[in-house]
């Protein structure tokens with residue numbers, strides 16, 4: 082989902098279009114061109130109606146982008162990493178990679194999007210009114226009214242306090258600020274989010290059964306997506322909570338052996354591969370770590386090429402593998418992990434390579450945890466009180 086064609090870069094944020102954005106653009110154009118315009122203005126020539134519909138769809142996608150951009154810009158101002166927006170079938174997604182740090186930051190970032198949508202809706206409504214008074218063509222007035230109405234509807238939907246909708250994020254940050262317990266706040270907001278998602282699925286089913294309309298299928302898809310996203314947020318929070326305060330050095334696999342990057346895939350499989358590992362750091366001729374080769378990347382090499390291709394032809398170069406320091410918080414390091422290195426992070430103490438964090442290391446930590454240090458405030462029974 083973090084992929085797609087780069088279409089613009091605004092305020093330091095990359096805006097990408099996933100192929101599925103074409104689906105939403107087509108649906109919007111169809112809704113306007115075959116529904117709204119012919120019903121409201123039946124005398125509009127078909128070509129004009131479809132052209133206006135396409136323009137309307139693009140303007141709506143632009144207003145969705147403005148909403149996401151507001152989230153990203155406020156996040157960046159508050160020191161949270163947010164470099165990408167992806168436009169896709171359900172609108173836009175801001176990829177916020179950094180951690181929220183505080184309830185206030187999450188509240189401001191969550192509220193920024195709906196605020197922009199509110200402004201857009203009011204502006205479109207004002208423009209439609211001014212154009213109507215000034216005697217502008219009815220089609221233009223209708224487009225502005227439609228943009229105002231859709232943005233207003235999206236605003237109301239977005240403010241429903243169901244995670245991960247913006248309303249749910251606002252609720253989570255408010256609960257978090259009040260109770261000082263982020264995990265509990267997330268569980269509550271995510272449970273409401275899941276319940277709401279299933280409610281939407283149910284409504285969609287009812288709609289399909291009663292009217293047989295396509296809109297019901299769409300509702301079911303949105304509900305399913307919301308319920309899944311709420312569950313992922315809850316899981317992510319559980320991971321974050323169990324890693325809270327842990328340093329990279331406590332979690333990483335220490336000094337894993339590196340493999341020369343010039344050996345062939347065949348040689349590697351015969352002499353170095355172990356069934357327990359999913360990735361191997363590699364070293365160049367100078368002995369320095371020069372990349373990371375994943376088992377999945379090796380699997381993609383056809384058997385006929387295994388004796389000729391070297392690891393350096395299939396590995397991820399070291400400058401593209403996320404790196405961390407041993408004293409860093411694991412939760413901070415994890416915000417950088419990417420798909421290319423399949424969740425692996427190389428750990429360097431200055432120039433020296435000291436370890437790797439793999440998804441298995443994180444899993445182990447979550448599963449077994451760490452012994453909690455004894456509380457400092459209450460002395461163990463039997464010990465003399467400290468004066």
Ligand SMILES: [Zn+2]
Pocket residue numbers: 148149152194195239247
């Ligand atoms: Zn939003």
